Amino acid sequence: xxxxxxxxxxxxxxxxxxxxxxxxxxxxxxxxxxxxxxxxxxxxxxxxxxxxxxxxxxxxxxxxxxxxxxxxxxxxxxxxxxxxxxxxxxxxxxxxxxxxxxxxxxxxxxxxxxxxxxxxxxxxxxxxxxxxxxxxxxxxxxxxxxxxxxxxxxxxxxxxxxxxxxxxxxxxxxxxxxxxxxxxxxxxxxxxxxxxxxxxxxxxxxxxxxxxxxxxxxxxxxxxxxxxxxxxxxxxxxxxxxxxxxxxxxxxxxxxxxxxxxxxxxxxxxxxxxxxxxxxxxxxxxxxxxxxxxxxxxxxxxxxxxxxxxxxxxxxxxxxxxxxxxxxxxxxxxxxxxxxxxxxxxxxxxxxxxxxxxxxxxxxxxxxxxxxxxxxxxxxxxxxxxxxxxxxxxxxxxxxxxxxxxxxxxxxxxxxxxxxxxxxxxxxxxxxxxxxxxxxxxxxxxxxxxxxxxxxxxxxxxxxxxxxxxxxxxx
Amino acid sequence: xxxxxxxxxxxxxxxxxxxxxxxxxxxxxxxxxxxxxxxxxxxxxxxxxxxxxxxxxxxxxxxxxxxxxxxxxxxxxxxxxxxxxxxxxxxxxxxxxxxxxxxxxxxxxxxxxxxxxxxxxxxxxxxxxxxxxxxxxxxxxxxxxxxxxxxxxxxxxxxxxxxxxxxxxxxxxxxxxxxxxxxxxxxxxxxxxxxxxxxxxxxxxxxxxxxxxxxxxxxxxxxxxxxxxxxxxxxxxxxxxxxxxxxxxxxxxxxxxxxxxxxxxxxxxxxxxxxxxxxxxxxxxxxxxxxxxxxxxxxxxxxxxxxxxxxxxxxxxxxxxxxxxxxxxxxxxxxxxxxxxxxxxxxxxxxxxxxxxxxxxxxxxxxxxxxxxxxxxxxxxxxxxxxxxxxxxxxxxxxxxxxxxxxxxxxxxxxxxxxxxxxxxxxxxxxxxxxxxxxxxxxxxxxxxxxxxxxxxxxxxxxxxxxxxxxxxxxxx
Numbered sequence: 001x002x003x004x005x006x007x008x009x010x011x012x013x014x015x016x017x018x019x020x021x022x023x024x025x026x027x028x029x030x031x032x033x034x035x036x037x038x039x040x041x042x043x044x045x046x047x048x049x050x051x052x053x054x055x056x057x058x059x060x061x062x063x064x065x066x067x068x069x070x071x072x073x074x075x076x077x078x079x080x081x082x083x084x085x086x087x088x089x090x091x092x093x094x095x096x097x098x099x100x101x102x103x104x105x106x107x108x109x110x111x112x113x114x115x116x117x118x119x120x121x122x123x124x125x126x127x128x129x130x131x132x133x134x135x136x137x138x139x140x141x142x143x144x145x146x147x148x149x150x151x152x153x154x155x156x157x158x159x160x161x162x163x164x165x166x167x168x169x170x171x172x173x174x175x176x177x178x179x180x181x182x183x184x185x186x187x188x189x190x191x192x193x194x195x196x197x198x199x200x201x202x203x204x205x206x207x208x209x210x211x212x213x214x215x216x217x218x219x220x221x222x223x224x225x226x227x228x229x230x231x232x233x234x235x236x237x238x239x240x241x242x243x244x245x246x247x248x249x250x251x252x253x254x255x256x257x258x259x260x261x262x263x264x265x266x267x268x269x270x271x272x273x274x275x276x277x278x279x280x281x282x283x284x285x286x287x288x289x290x291x292x293x294x295x296x297x298x299x300x301x302x303x304x305x306x307x308x309x310x311x312x313x314x315x316x317x318x319x320x321x322x323x324x325x326x327x328x329x330x331x332x333x334x335x336x337x338x339x340x341x342x343x344x345x346x347x348x349x350x351x352x353x354x355x356x357x358x359x360x361x362x363x364x365x366x367x368x369x370x371x372x373x374x375x376x377x378x379x380x381x382x383x384x385x386x387x388x389x390x391x392x393x394x395x396x397x398x399x400x401x402x403x404x405x406x407x408x409x410x411x412x413x414x415x416x417x418x419x420x421x422x423x424x425x426x427x428x429x430x431x432x433x434x435x436x437x438x439x440x441x442x443x444x445x446x447x448x449x450x451x452x453x454x455x456x457x458x459x460x461x462x463x464x465x466x467x468x469x470x471x472x473x474x475x
Numbered sequence: 476x477x478x479x480x481x482x483x484x485x486x487x488x489x490x491x492x493x494x495x496x497x498x499x500x501x502x503x504x505x506x507x508x509x510x511x512x513x514x515x516x517x518x519x520x521x522x523x524x525x526x527x528x529x530x531x532x533x534x535x536x537x538x539x540x541x542x543x544x545x546x547x548x549x550x551x552x553x554x555x556x557x558x559x560x561x562x563x564x565x566x567x568x569x570x571x572x573x574x575x576x577x578x579x580x581x582x583x584x585x586x587x588x589x590x591x592x593x594x595x596x597x598x599x600x601x602x603x604x605x606x607x608x609x610x611x612x613x614x615x616x617x618x619x620x621x622x623x624x625x626x627x628x629x630x631x632x633x634x635x636x637x638x639x640x641x642x643x644x645x646x647x648x649x650x651x652x653x654x655x656x657x658x659x660x661x662x663x664x665x666x667x668x669x670x671x672x673x674x675x676x677x678x679x680x681x682x683x684x685x686x687x688x689x690x691x692x693x694x695x696x697x698x699x700x701x702x703x704x705x706x707x708x709x710x711x712x713x714x715x716x717x718x719x720x721x722x723x724x725x726x727x728x729x730x731x732x733x734x735x736x737x738x739x740x741x742x743x744x745x746x747x748x749x750x751x752x753x754x755x756x757x758x759x760x761x762x763x764x765x766x767x768x769x770x771x772x773x774x775x776x777x778x779x780x781x782x783x784x785x786x787x788x789x790x791x792x793x794x795x796x797x798x799x800x801x802x803x804x805x806x807x808x809x810x811x812x813x814x815x816x817x818x819x820x821x822x823x824x825x826x827x828x829x830x831x832x833x834x835x836x837x838x839x840x841x842x843x844x845x846x847x848x849x850x851x852x853x854x855x856x857x858x859x860x861x862x863x864x865x866x867x868x869x870x871x872x873x874x875x876x877x878x879x880x881x882x883x884x885x886x887x888x889x890x891x892x893x894x895x896x897x898x899x900x901x902x903x904x905x906x907x908x909x910x911x912x913x914x915x916x917x918x919x920x921x922x923x924x925x926x927x928x929x930x931x932x933x934x935x936x937x938x939x940x941x942x943x944x945x946x947x948x949x950x951x952x
Contacts, residue, residue, distance in 0.1 A: 040567050044787050046560065046668040047547045047569060049701050079783050081829070083806055090786035137791075266829035268838060271672035271780055273702050 004195040004233065006226050007203055008161050009117075009153035010218075012168060013146050014178040015124065015186040016059045022123050022145035023050030023093060030184070034138040042143035044088030049272045052077075056145040057100075059177040060121045061278055062286040063147060064101025066175050066293065067116045072098050073277050077121075077270040082263050086126035086137050094122035094148075096267040100278075107295050108167050109313075112160070115152030122146050141185075147178070153192065153203070158222035165189060165215045170294045174319045182214055189218055194239070195229045204229075205239040209253060211246045221246035225253050297322055305335035314343055320357050327364030332372045341371045345385050349392040361395040362388075369398045382455055413465060416449065416457050420465040423448040431470055442466060479504055481950065484538045484632035484686040491537035498537035502526050502581050505539040509583060509630040512949055516606045518615075518624040519584050520544045520554060526581035527551065527572075534689050534713065536579030541634040543622050544585040545592060546677065547666040548572050555668050556600035557590045559813025560794045569666020570698045571635060571677050578693040583631055587621030590815045591785065592642055592670045594618050595887040598878050599817040606874075607650060608947040609913055613871040616646030616887075622680045623650040627914075629950040633681040633690060637667055639674045640773050641866075641891025644903035647680055648866035648916025651905045651945060653687050653933065654680045656891075658924045659898035660705035663698035669784040671777035672703075674895040683943050684904070684933040688712035691926060707924055715927055718935045721755025725932075726859030730766040731890055737869045743907035743915040744865050750939050751863070751932070761855040761862065765847045766893060770885055772848065773892040775828045775841035782825025788813065820881065849897040852920075861928050862920040864890050866903040870913035894920050902929045905942040914942075 021028055024041035041048040057075075064071055076098065079091040099120035105113045126142040128135050149168065155161045169180040169187065180187040189212055194204040209225055212218040224246075229239055243262075244253040292300075294316050301312040301322075315325050321342070328338045346367065353359035370391070374384040379402070387401045423445050424431055434441035442463060449462040479487060479496055490496040506522060513519040519541070526539065527548055542548065545555045547565035549572075554560045568576070575582060589599040597605040597620025605620040607613040608628040615624040619636030623646035626634050636643040638656035647654025655678045662677045669675060679690035695709040727748070732741065748758055790796035790809030797808040814822070828837035855862060867887055877884040894901035900923070903916040921929045937943050 043792070045566060045793070046553065046555075046563070046787065047545075047565075047666045049665050049703075051700060051702050081783055081786060083786065083789060083803075085789075085791050085802065088787060088792060090789060091783050264831050266783070266826065266831075266834075268779060268783070268829055268834075271703075272669075 001226065001230060003198060004230055005198055005200070006157055007153045007194050007196060007206075008155035008158070008222060009192045010151045010155070010161060010164060011190045011192070012149045012151075012165070013188045014149070014172060014180055016056050016145040016147055017176065017178055018053060018055045018059065018145050020053055020055075021143035022053050022056045022121070023143055026143065028144050030140060030144075032140060034136070035140060037140045038142065042088070043139055044090075050093060050270075052273055053145065056121055057278065058282060058286055059145075060100045060119065060147055061283060062175050062289055063149070063172065063177050064104065064119045065283070065287055066171055066290045067101065067104040067106055067119060067149070069101030069104030069116055069119055071101050071278055071283060074098065074275055075100060075278060076275040077273050078267045079270050080122075081266045084125065084128075085135065086128045086139070086142065088126070088139060088142060092123060092125065093270050093273070095120035106164070106167055106171065107293075108160070108163050109295065109298070110160075110163060114154045114164050117150040117152050118148075120148050122148060153194075158219045158226065161191065161222055162215055162219040165218060167294070170317060174294055175290055176319075191218060191222055193222055193225050193229070195226065195233060204233075205241050207239065207241070208243040209246055210243060210256065213248060217246060217248050220248070220251065221253060224251065228253065305329065305339070307335065307339055311339050311343060315339065318357065324360075324364050324367075328368040328371070331365040331368035332375075334371070334375060337371050337375055338368065341367070341374070341384075341388075345388050346392070349389055353393060359393060361393050362391045363395055366391055366395055366398055373398065373402075377458065380455075380458055382450075413461060416453070416462050417465055419449050419452045419457065420445075420462060420469055422452060424466065424469055434470060478951075480508055480629045481946065482632070483683055484535055484681065485689055487632055488535045488538050498581065501537060502539050502583065505631050506583055509541070509625065512628055512952065513625065513630050515611070515949070516608060516615075516624045516628060516630075517603055518587055518605050518621040518628070518630065520556065520587050520602060520621070521552060522584035523551075523582070526583060527576070528579065528581045529576035531577040531579040533578035533580075533693055535693065537581065538633075539581045539583040539631055540575060541583050541586050541622060541625050541631040542572070543588050543619050543634070543636050545588060545637055545668040546571060546635060547668070548582060548585070551585070553585070553668070554601075555591045556588045556602055557788075557813065557815065557818065558601045558795060559788045559790075559809070561601065563794045565666075567666065570663035570700060571694055572666060574693050580693075586619070586625055586634055586636075589618035589620070589642075590818050591668070591781070592618040592637055592639055593781070593817045593821050595641070595645055595884055596872075596874075596877065597621060597624075597646070598874065599815055601815060604874055607871045607913075608949045609651065610871065610911070612873060613913070614649070614874050616649035616867070616871065618642040618646075619654070619680065620646045623647050623652055623654065626650070626652045626680050626682060627947060627950075629682075629946060633679055633686055635677055635694075636680050637670075637675055637677050638891075638895065639670045639777060640895050641888040643678045643680060644891050644901060644916070644918060645867050645888060648903040648905075648918075649871040649914060651908075651914030651916070651942070651947070652680055652682055653684060653902065653904055653943065654678065655687050655691070655902040655926070655929070656894060656900060657691065657695060657926055658705075658900045659895070660703055660707075661709075661900070661924065661926065662694045663696075663701040663704045665698055665700035665704075669780070671780040671895075672784060673780060674773075674777055676895075684930055684937050685713075685716065687902070687933070688716050688930045691930075695926075705924070710927055712927060712930055715931075716934055717931055718938060719754055719756065719931050723751075723756045723861075723928075723932070724759055724859040725751055725756050726759050726761035726855050726862040728761050728763045728766070728855070728862055728864060730763050731864040735868050735886070735889070736865060739909045740865050740867070740869060740915050744863070744917050747863065747906045747917045747936065750936055754935055754939070759859050761859055763848075763851040763855060763862075763893065765844060765851050768844050769848055769893045769896060770889055772841045772844045773888075773896060774824065774885060775837050776845060776896070778821040778825035779828045779838050779841075780825065782822045782829065785814075785818065785822055817881070845896045848893055852893070852897045852899055856922050860922075861932060864918045864920065866890060866916040866918040870909045870911070870915055890918060899923050900926045900929055902933055904933045904936060905945075906936075906940070907942055908945070
């Protein structure tokens with residue numbers, strides 16, 4: 001790609017986290033049986049009218065603010081007209097001429113700023129399920145509030161597009177407006193890509209890419225398309241303005257429709273909804289809900305807690321992680337240890353939960369207590385992990401678990417000494433191996449002591465004593 | 476004993492309340508007449524054997540009412556007089572139906588209409604044309620022709636219509652009854668199958684102004700299902716009902732008395748003006764300078780909205796489905812067979828006006844002119860309280876007379892369209908007959924949300940005249 005600059009812009013659709021649909025009272029829960037979350041309004045029956053869900057407005061405003069967008073004075077919806085079976089009115093209520101927010105930007109971890117052209121609200125379509133000679137339509141998703149976020153063509157590589165998506169997802173999850181789960185369809189992304197000769201100002205002919213199912217898919221699709229366009233340009237072929245589909249399995253893009261086949265959507269103002277302006281009080285309230293952006297949080301975690309970049313990256317990757325970590329640090333002020341126990345043992349337990357982090361019941365304070373007991377030597381590593389495992393999904397107090405399970409670590413040399421002697425007497429062969437230079441053999445003996453103490457012995461003290469006895473016997 | 480079908484709605488309600496007439500008896504009398512005479516006029520799509528009603532009470536409890544076939548009644552067929560919806564059953568009640576039920580009225584059936592309310596003669600119905608009760612060789616006006624004909628023939632005391640460009644007022648005028656289009660936003664549109672969403676309003680067709688006031692009390696008011704329905708307090712139209720006080724200012728827009736106005740109609744309107752003068756009203760000439768652009772503006776905006784509103788009729792989920800070779804073919808065949816000629820004409824017109832490359836020249840320009848037309852009314856209403864005009868340039872014309880020439884048909888709404896574009900209320904009131912004994916009506920246009928002035932002026936006029944008491948021969952049969 002030495003001769004060309006890559007120019008990429010992304011269109012992201014994400015489902016807003018509202019309880020009900022954007023223009024009717026139906027639930028947005030998506031795992032229900034097909035066509036169970038529908039009413040005459042979202043099913044487009046004759047005579048129905050849309051009523052705008054103000055919660056969707058709040059979330060749209062919050063997003064616009066977090067993306068540094070200007071909120072337009074006059075808000076109105078338009079109809080986008082096209083025929084498709086999963087769009088029961090055969091028009092989509094959307095925003096066209098005047099989006100909710102426009103002219104903003106997002107900062108990437110690399111420090112680059114990517115322009116945001118617009119943020120607008122619209123209703124989602126249903127789902128078509130194509131069978132061999134027929135199709136089924138599920139309208140549960142019809143009318144789910146969607147937010148479309150269009151970037152400027154500011155990205156210079158497929159990798160940067162990937163970084164943009166990562167940053168955008170993190171931001172949207174931070175401000176609590178969307179789950180942004182591409183696999184569940186709550187985030188979808190189309191990309192526009194064109195090449196131009198290095199240094200050229202005029203943009204080349206752009207191609208729209210669709211059907212990417214993951215961030216990686218977006219990057220792969222763009223990489224393929226960049227190479228395809230480069231090859232074409234080098235052999236003096238024309239690039240056509242068209243829409244292409246990314247085939248993840250085949251690893252290539254194929255033409256979906258050409259410019260000539262492009263729809264004329266006949267947008268016009270939706271007469272069933274009135275124009276309005278966003279109340280200043282709503283904007284103020286949403287400003288407060290935006291909070292600290294991930295990139296600022298990362299910088300603060302590095303300086304305030306003295307964390308490494310890798311640790312900070314994971315801790316800020318989910319707003320719940322960061323919040324939990326900070327609360328735990330307030331309860332036990334040893335950020336290194338808290339972060340270590342969070343990123344290690346805690347996340348290990350979390351990954352075992354079917355609901356992942358949402359299933360975590362343990363409070364940051366209770367978690368901090370476990371870390372504290374470990375630091376103080378009250379619990380050994382195994383014991384602390386066990387307490388954690390038992391508390392993660394129940395939030396039973398650490399003290400109660402320690403009591404119930406009899407988990408206090410024995411650090412009393414006198415108590416451990418007898419057990420160490422026993423272990424040695426019963427495993428003379430291992431002792432010989434150790435003496436012969438097999439350092440590892442000591443760990444077997446430590447294990448025996450742990451077993452005899454029912455896991456309560458302080459393993460460090462056990463090891464010290466074992467070495468002392470064995471080495472002492474030599475002298 | 477009097478023929479109870481000749482009573483006004485309010486009088487009938489009072490007889491029901493005092494026990495002189497049973498509600499079931501009233502329903503049966505109108506139902507039977509609607510079934511027999513309704514067939515002659517073709518004014519109904521369906522007459523119910525038993526009423527759609529609920530336990531509820533109001534000043535009109537127990538009185539039968541007919542509803543235009545574009546307003547949803549749960550569990551009943553709703554067709555918009557279109558083949559494409561011929562088999563469709565409504566799955567919910569329109570807000571106005573809920574209100575009628577809660578007021579204890581008895582819905583008797585659905586009235587024939589121009590397909591999807593596209594027309595001024597009720598000739599564009601998949602069930603055939605409706606006949607004017609005053610002369611069965613003539614049209615009743617449209618698109619609420621079935622509702623107006625049924626009320627004029629006293630097949631029902633009153634009916635609901637919908638008015639997008641005059642569809643209540645013009646047939647009311649041509650059938651000799653009262654038809655009111657309330658202010659846009661006064662009556663919920665939820666459950667009204669949309670034609671032009673920014674223009675449509677449901678309104679009553681009655682034999683007199685008093686019934687009109689009583690029905691408006693039931694129909695008007697905000698609705699959480701319709702964002703365009705205004706959260707503005709509704710007066711009790713029956714309590715404030717009274718004759719006008721001297722000094723009421725009535726505006727006469729000169730543009731409405733230009734070429735094209737039938738001389739007999741003109742003479743009848745002059746008589747109306749004399750009546751109001753005698754009641755002490757001040758008659759003031761006003762100007763609505765953009766009137767000549769109203770028809771063009773209306774046909775662009777109305778057709779544009781209609782082209783989008785009618786997209787949902789595609790044969791996928793309800794109504795007619797004509798299977799084709801593939802999805803697009805199924806759409807084309809279903810809509811090709813399902814829609815009548817006028818519906819197709821409006822879909823083409825609207826699709827064209829909204830298409831890229833034409834949007835600014837047609838749709839956007841029409842919106843601008845609409846604003847100018849509204850400004851005209853705002854200006855005029857600085858000087859006058861109401862505006863008085865003819866409702867229709869002519870009395871009822873012969874069946875088939877204009878159906879071959881859409882433009883001349885469109886011009887029959889020339890006096891009624893502006894009120895829809897401006898969103899203001901307007902009513903048509905009977906005011907005489909032509910030499911051929913065909914009814915003539917005049918129109919009163921009011922300020923937004925001032926239906927009260929229209930009611931009181933109309934009431935005053937009807938206290939002084941008896942045109943509204945005249946009934947066609949068929950009403951006595």
